[in-house]
Amino acid sequence: MTNAPTVQIRPIALNDQAAWLALWKGYNAFYGREGATALPDAITQTTWACFFDPAEPVHALVAECDGQLVGLVHYLYHRSTTRLDKVCYLQDLFTAPTQRKQGVGKRLIQAVYAQAAQDGACRVYWQTQASNTPGRALYDQVAEHRGFVVYSHEL
Numbered sequence: 001m002t003n004a005p006t007v008q009i010r011p012i013a014l015n016d017q018a019a020w021l022a023l024w025k026g027y028n029a030f031y032g033r034e035g036a037t038a039l040p041d042a043i044t045q046t047t048w049a050c051f052f053d054p055a056e057p058v059h060a061l062v063a064e065c066d067g068q069l070v071g072l073v074h075y076l077y078h079r080s081t082t083r084l085d086k087v088c089y090l091q092d093l094f095t096a097p098t099q100r101k102q103g104v105g106k107r108l109i110q111a112v113y114a115q116a117a118q119d120g121a122c123r124v125y126w127q128t129q130a131s132n133t134p135g136r137a138l139y140d141q142v143a144e145h146r147g148f149v150v151y152s153h154e155l
Contacts, residue, residue, distance in 0.1 A: 007070065007104055009111040012051050012060040019069035020048070020062065027072070027094035031129075047074070061111050063095070063104045071095040073108040077121060085122035088112065093126070093135075100134070109142050 012020060024044065025034070033039050050058040057078065063071030074092040090112050095104045109124075116124050124143075127150050128135050139145070 007063050007065045007099075007102070007107060009061055009063055009107050012062050012072075014052065016062060016069060017048060020060075020072060023062075023069060023072045023094055023096065026096065027092055030094070058091075059115070061108060061115070063099075063108055065099065065104075069096075070099040071104040071108050073112055075112050075116070075124070077116075077119065080123075083122055085120055088116035088119075088121040088124040090124055090126035105135075105138050106142060109138075 021044070024047075028034060028039055047058070050056040051060045051074075058074065058076045060072060060074050062069050062073075072092065072094050073090065075088050075090045077086045077088055080087045090109065093105060093108060095102075095108075113124055126139075126143075128139065130136075136145075
């Protein structure tokens with residue numbers, strides 16, 4: 001029998017800010033947003049504030065293991081022109097490198113599924129880079145890839 005540490009998935013709390021920030025920086029670095037290309041501090045500060053503003057549709061859950069945050073997930077709700085109920089966009093998912101392949105990411109996704117269902121959403125979706133092979137291996141286990149390609153234009 002193993003004494004593997006237990007990972008708890010829970011809503012983010014105000015006192016999580018420093019640990020969340022370290023994970024947030026890791027997430028952004030994964031996508032090349034560090035150093036000269038880092039997000040402006042105002043975006044990070046606004047993102048953090050949104051989690052605690054009931055008027056905002058943006059939410060966060062964290063994974064905690066032995067008193068340390070080891071993962072995060074951010075999600076938001078919005079209307080859709082193809083559905084009557086709101087949908088949930090899972091925007092950011094990150095697991096600390098030391099915790100990868102331990103089921104943390106999967107549990108964070110499942111927690112979003114459960115919360116979205118409880119909140120009356122009818123669908124959860126997300127996007128990732130085609131080159132994110134480890135992430136896509138997980139996503140193929142928990143969702144259906146429907147073949148869409150994402151286009152973007154900055155204004």
